[in-house]
Amino acid sequence: MLGSIDTHDNLCRLLAKRAGCLVVSVGYRLAPEHPWPAALMDCYDATLWLSRNADRFSGSDRVAVAGDSAGGNLAATVSLLARERGMPNIDRQLLLYPATAYLEPMTSRAENASGYFLTAEDLIWFMKQYIEDTLDAHNPLAFPLQARSLSELPPAFVLTCGFDPLRDEGTAYADRLREHGVSVEHTNYESMIHGFLNMEAIIDRTYDGVDEIAAYLQRELVQ
Numbered sequence: 001m002l003g004s005i006d007t008h009d010n011l012c013r014l015l016a017k018r019a020g021c022l023v024v025s026v027g028y029r030l031a032p033e034h035p036w037p038a039a040l041m042d043c044y045d046a047t048l049w050l051s052r053n054a055d056r057f058s059g060s061d062r063v064a065v066a067g068d069s070a071g072g073n074l075a076a077t078v079s080l081l082a083r084e085r086g087m088p089n090i091d092r093q094l095l096l097y098p099a100t101a102y103l104e105p106m107t108s109r110a111e112n113a114s115g116y117f118l119t120a121e122d123l124i125w126f127m128k129q130y131i132e133d134t135l136d137a138h139n140p141l142a143f144p145l146q147a148r149s150l151s152e153l154p155p156a157f158v159l160t161c162g163f164d165p166l167r168d169e170g171t172a173y174a175d176r177l178r179e180h181g182v183s184v185e186h187t188n189y190e191s192m193i194h195g196f197l198n199m200e201a202i203i204d205r206t207y208d209g210v211d212e213i214a215a216y217l218q219r220e221l222v223q
Helices: 010-019 039-052 069-084 107-111 120-130 134-138 167-179 203-221
Strands: 062-068 092-096 156-163 184-193
Touching: 039 069, 062 069, 062 203, 069 092, 092 167, 092 203, 107 120, 107 167, 134 184, 156 167, 156 203, 167 184, 184 203
Parallel strands: 062 092, 092 156, 156 184
Antiparallel strands: none
8 A cells, every 4th residue: 555666765775785686676556546456466477577587687597575564465475376376486485574464353463553653553444445345355365374275385584573563463474384384484573663674764673684684585595
């Protein structure tokens, strides 16, 4: 619903510089004008095109999908859709405080309902704009925690925050990936809030988070 290439430009530049890799930011369509699955299909199509044209931009054909918040949801669902369709090959998925569930009650949604930037009320409103038909909310390509099987998905890096209403669903998704045989690296920034990776001007730990993500990319994708 919110955000753009411009709002995430600094984060993308930091990752590109510190990881030493090419970062492509996708300007996908936003709800409510373009509800699910418009954003998913835009991101999937961009990933497919880039995987087929990687040699035009870099010397490597290895591809990771990454995103924060709603973008984390899209990185996860693009990975699921790519598995279903058999293309493109995605080497890693980086899910940064991702939204993976619909309106299921969770402890973190109650504990962090207000006072920590993203509120529980915000979540409900965003989801109702994104999902035009409530039947779609039960599709794992909308909210991936509902998927029956998460096997044969790309290895994942999952980042969560202690004071984030999305904390528990990010943790639950990391746990389910492991249960289905997917290699997962999960890190929880206990004292951080949702969106802190975009707050480098006011939060020093932004750089800790970016450096950890960059180190993962360096180790798993670049080298």
